[in-house]
Amino acid sequence: KPPPTSGLVGMEVGIMKQFPFSSELQRMCVLARTLDNPQLLNVYVKGAPEKIRDLCRPETVPTNFKEVLRSLTQNGLRVLAVAHRSMDLQWHKSENIQRELVECDLEFDGMIIMKNSLKPESAPVITVLKNADIRTVMVTGDNLLTAVSVARECGMIPKQHQAIVMKAEVHDQDSKPIVNYEPLNADGSVSEWHEMQMDHKKPQDFHLIIDGKSFAVVKDHCTEDLMNKLLVKGTVFARMSPDQKAQLVVGLQNLGYGVSMCGDGANDCGALKAAHAGISLSEAEASVAAPFTSKVPNITCVVKLLREGRASISTSFMTFHYMAVYSISEFTTVAILYYFYSGLSQNEYLWIDLLIILPLSYIMGINGPYYKLVKRRPPGRLAGPDGIIAMAVRIIGIVLFQIVGFLYLQSREWYVPVSFADQVYNEYYVQNSQANTVLFYIASSQVLTMAINLAVGPPYRSRLYHNIPLMVCLAVLVPCNIYIILAPYNWYQKIWDVVLEVRPIDSLLFRVGILLIVTVYFFLFYLLEGFVFNSKWFHNVVKVLRCKRQPNNPYKKILTELGPMWPLEGQHLARAVTPPVRGQHSFANPLSVGKVYKESTI
Numbered sequence: 001k002p003p004p005t006s007g008l009v010g011m012e013v014g015i016m017k018q019f020p021f022s023s024e025l026q027r028m029c030v031l032a033r034t035l036d037n038p039q040l041l042n043v044y045v046k047g048a049p050e051k052i053r054d055l056c057r058p059e060t061v062p063t064n065f066k067e068v069l070r071s072l073t074q075n076g077l078r079v080l081a082v083a084h085r086s087m088d089l090q091w092h093k094s095e096n097i098q099r100e101l102v103e104c105d106l107e108f109d110g111m112i113i114m115k116n117s118l119k120p121e122s123a124p125v126i127t128v129l130k131n132a133d134i135r136t137v138m139v140t141g142d143n144l145l146t147a148v149s150v151a152r153e154c155g156m157i158p159k160q161h162q163a164i165v166m167k168a169e170v171h172d173q174d175s176k177p178i179v180n181y182e183p184l185n186a187d188g189s190v191s192e193w194h195e196m197q198m199d200h201k202k203p204q205d206f207h208l209i210i211d212g213k214s215f216a217v218v219k220d221h222c223t224e225d226l227m228n229k230l231l232v233k234g235t236v237f238a239r240m241s242p243d244q245k246a247q248l249v250v251g252l253q254n255l256g257y258g259v260s261m262c263g264d265g266a267n268d269c270g271a272l273k274a275a276h277a278g279i280s281l282s283e284a285e286a287s288v289a290a291p292f293t294s295k296v297p298n299i300t301c302v303v304k305l306l307r308e309g310r311a312s313i314s315t316s317f318m319t320f321h322y323m324a325v326y327s328i329s330e331f332t333t334v335a336i337l338y339y340f341y342s343g344l345s346q347n348e349y350l351w352i353d354l355l356i357i358l359p360l361s362y363i364m365g366i367n368g369p370y371y372k373l374v375k376r377r378p379p380g381r382l383a384g385p386d387g388i389i390a391m392a393v394r395i396i397g398i399v400l401f402q403i404v405g406f407l408y409l410q411s412r413e414w415y416v417p418v419s420f421a422d423q424v425y426n427e428y429y430v431q432n433s434q435a436n437t438v439l440f441y442i443a444s445s446q447v448l449t450m451a452i453n454l455a456v457g458p459p460y461r462s463r464l465y466h467n468i469p470l471m472v473c474l475a476v477l478v479p480c481n482i483y484i485i486l487a488p489y490n491w492y493q494k495i496w497d498v499v500l501e502v503r504p505i506d507s508l509l510f511r512v513g514i515l516l517i518v519t520v521y522f523f524l525f526y527l528l529e530g531f532v533f534n535s536k537w538f539h540n541v542v543k544v545l546r547c548k549r550q551p552n553n554p555y556k557k558i559l560t561e562l563g564p565m566w567p568l569e570g571q572h573l574a575r576a577v578t579p580p581v582r583g584q585h586s587f588a589n590p591l592s593v594g595k596v597y598k599e600s601t602i
Contacts, residue, residue: 016094023241023267026051029103031094041087041094043102052081056108072113073145080112121298123154128303132373137235139245144211144238151236161205168217177221181567207235212244231255232558246270256553262299311369314378314460319365322454326357326447329398333443336406341418342433348440352447356477360451363469367461374459376536385542390533398446401521405442437505441485445518448481453529485515
């Protein structure tokens with residue numbers, strides 16, 4: 001019913017048929033009639049202003065339609081157009097009427113203006129992502145100028161960067177497409193190329209802007225090379241249909257990008273499903289297609305997901321490296337002892353495996369993500385060159401320090417080696433020996449200290465002291481291990497003889513020397529793990545050793561070949577250009593020859 005203030009009190013309106021909103025048509029329609037005149041059907045249509053304008057009679061559309069629409073959208077406002085018509089049609093015939101017969105010869109009524117303010121969390125999140133060298137792209141069904149205004153407001157397109165609208169059209173299926181590039185000012189107006197002032201000695205940052213219609217032309221009629229350039233340099237994709245959103249995600253994936261899609265509507269379901277990490281901001285239709293659903297309706301979840309993902313893969317690799325390290329440590333100890341007719345006892349195995357390795361391997365993975373996103377991504381391969389070199393250094397360190405400890409034992413005048421006769425007498429390898437004691441000290445310390453070194457958090461995991469269970473475990477194991485090495489031979493040590501079956505060494509100076517060897521091993525690998533293996537320069541050195549000159553990802557190759565001045569490079573030397581040739585790129589206003597441009601901000 002109409003409101004009482006409308007002057008239409010008593011007139012009731014009934015909806016006879018509804019044509020729902022279509023993403024392809026970008027409009028919806030209802031057929032309604034009043035009870036006082038059942039033979040007259042009123043058609044009401046709302047949708048994208050450009051689409052509604054084409055359906056209206058030209059004389060009903062205001063002459064300043066484009067200017068008003070541009071003025072509204074460049075300020076970030078969302079605009080819907082409304083139109084209507086009357087049809088002399090019986091209501092029962094409206095059930096089977098075609099949509100095309102209804103949505104034509106409309107009378108333009110006006111525009112509905114809505115303002116959807118930018119959420120306060122959006123701009124800081126975009127800044128965090130850009131500082132981490134993570135590219136941000138906007139894909140939306142809104143008007144192009146509205147999307148550009150929001151992109152500038154949130155920092156996706158900085159004020160000092162130039163936005164260029166890419167327009168593509170094709171007249172028929174057999175003709176070649178025409179592609180134009182138009183500079184877009186901050187106020188939404190299209191500028192002349194000769195009015196642009198820039199410093200050609202410095203690389204410029206350009207952002208391509210395109211709508212769904214031009215995107216379809218580029219995809220279906222232009223070369224793959226141009227499509228790839230659009231995907232690499234495009235920042236705002238407006239008036240995109242659901243299928244086009246999914247095509248954009250797939251296209252970015254084919255170029256080697258890891259794509260995360262964030263959406264909240266049914267139109268985003270295809271893109272959310274196609275993305276590597278789809279995040280739904282609502283618990284409605286989009287949450288069914290997306291693997292992740294955020295309970296907070298803003299994009300802060302993107303940063304959280306990236307931090308958690310990086311911490312997860314870093315923890316997985318760290319756990320594998322620790323398993324490999326303690327296996328190598330025990331293998332080296334057993335190999336040396338077997339060579340000299342000795343070996344570890346069962347209780348020593350239990351001390352290392354049950355009381356050190358088991359709790360540490362479980363607890364050291366509890367660390368949460370680091371609070372900051374860094375530019376360098378964690379390694380994506382377990383057997384990558386960085387990981388292989390780091391593991392090789394760890395293995396060399398384990399073997400080297402155990403050999404140093406054994407040679408230090410052999411240099412003592414009181415050292416008693418295990419003879420072949422002792423082996424025959426014991427019918428097996430002699431376990432209660434000095435070599436067994438020293439290597440047990442070093443092996444148990446290596447397993448313990450490597451857990452501390454590998455648990456170093458940044459840049460992907462939180463710091464060691466944030467892991468309270470690990471700190472408690474270390475507070476118990478480290479003093480116990482030091483006590484085993486330094487404790488004098490008294491009744492406490494006799495208990496250890498029974499429990500661990502080690503042969504005591506009376507020389508305190510020698511035991512201090514073993515502790516010093518273990519301490520040097522700890523600090524050496526603490527520095528390597530914390531400041532070398534996770535550093536950027538180590539990654540660059542590995543690149544040099546691999547003789548890697550060309551990037552592997554296709555998008556990096558395109559950026560290298562493209563140059564920072566595309567699509568402007570070469571255009572400033574043209575004095576005059578003939579009308580656009582079909583199938584070639586053209587500029588709306590070419591720059592003239594001999595023009596000198598001063599440095600300024602675009």
